[in-house]
Amino acid sequence: MTQEDILAQFGPREAMEYDVVVVGGGPGGLATAIRIKQLAAENGNDVSVVVLEKGSEPGAHILSGAVMDPKAMTELIPNWKELGCPLNQEVTGDDLLTLTETGASRVPSWLMPRNFHNDGCYVVSLSNVVKWMAAHAESIGVEIFPGFTAAEVLYDEQGAVKGVATGNLGISKEGEPTDNFQLGMELHAKYTIFAEGARGHLGKQVIAKYNLTEGRDPQSYAIGIKELWEVDPSKAKPGLVVHTSGWPMQDDAFGGGFLYHLEDNKVTLGFVLGLDYKNPWLSPFEEMQRWKTHPAIAAHLEGAKRIGYGARAINNGTPQALPKTVFPGGALIGCDAGYLNAARIKGSHAAIKSGMLAADAAFEAVSAGRANDELSAYPAAFEKSWLSKELNQYRNFKLWFKKGMLVGTLMTGIEQWLLPKLGIDTPPWTLHGNKPDHVSLEPAAQHAQINYPKPDGKLTFDRLSSVFISNTNHEENQPAHLTLKDASVPVNINLAKFAGPESRYCPAGVYEFVKNDDNTDRLQINAQNCVHCKTCDIKDPTQNIVWVTPEGGGGPNYSGM
Known part of the structure; x- marks a missing residue:
């Protein structure tokens, strides 16, 4: 049964009216909502804001370093420390290591590019930070609906965004309403405001x-795979930050x-790989499991659990690839x-700042009695912000790293170590990307097969035991949210030409x-395992896989991640 059939039989849907709807309860979405409520309180206005969060609770789907x-x-929130954030x-301390298969060399602090210096920063569980932000948001009047997916964009007669539908x-696997159906x-x-990650x-x-995206570079992504460990107290070095390059990556x-x-x-440890x-x-x-076996990494995990x-898929964050961020009725x-900011390996501060900038523009528009136009004040404010300068x-x-490890390392040293010492804060040149990630995959026949070692269950693990501790769960009797445009493509093209890379x-x-x-052969989709990383939606060479809500x-239920 199609959505049109469902609406014809069970509709119309109930509608709720707000000044601002925020899709996504991560740091950016919550910052947007908090900032609007702050401005409303300062100006004596009543601006209604709701945040939709697809996770079972705020923070359940939040994953970051x-x-x-x-x-x-x-x-x-200037007094965040007093409020218990x-x-x-x-x-x-910062360690930047270059790994060979068995050895490691540490970059001296004086030679470390500025993007790897983390003075004044904090090692955090972002899911815990988000839970705190959500509680603070609710305390100042933000409505938060956890467990509700924004599944459809709604448009008015002029083509402007007028909201979303959950x-x-x-709905059963076959697409039919069950006894538990709810429109x-x-x-x-x-x-x-769209803040979905x-x-x-x-x-x-x-x-x-x-x-x-007209006139912009194609967006580029990486996948970040993360684990959380409890270590022997004798191995704990609170506040130590370690980054590695080199092995096991090929050039x-x-x-x-x-x-x-x-x-x-x-x-907390993990591996980031460009898609x-x-x-x-x-x-x-x-590759992430293999990386853990390096002596420089394994030493931290002796006796640990x-x-x-x-x-989670992450952006590579070049401002050249930023889309236009506003459109009639909304913003990204x-x-x-x-x-x-891929160079600094940080995104939460950028999400919060961009949310604040969008909130300023939305509050101004609502207070002026406007609706469903373009929030042009938001990108204008971004261009003048410290975030724009940083990016x-x-x-x-x-x-640079797309040109190889040697070129990337050399040019990062020039741009982020040498030029600042010469008083040049921003590189005087700009590179551009010209193709999306999915077109880079080459036929399997052009590459040697990689034989990965079997997991030992102590330091290295398999996927299913890993998914188990992510607390991932989906209602089994529902339509698969990993959809195929053409069911014949996985076998006829992906398996035949690329040896089934989705596996x-x-x-x-x-x-x-x-x-x-x-x-x-046939492709079996085990949708219950999905941790909502979106890698398949990005990397599928034929762009045949479409991730929907x-x-x-449903999905992971991260704790302390």
């Missing part, structure tokens, strides 16, 4: 509808590792737009090629 620059949080562990509940509801707004489901749609792929010591004997890699035999999950796992913020300082970082680039074991009774509340 994370070393957080507190600059934007301090602008948003969980930025508890200040960075105490997904229906109680979605519409949330109408003067302005709708990288490769947002609805953000992608409005970018296409309004052609917001035709860009990747690196991170390992951060939190408070309470916790270590423009060429070899279809490569598995980001397996793994307690968390997750994965945070990683839905692509504000992450421009690092605008070439990822693009390797997915970090959760969602995609599996199995044999039919007649020995032909499952029922609200």
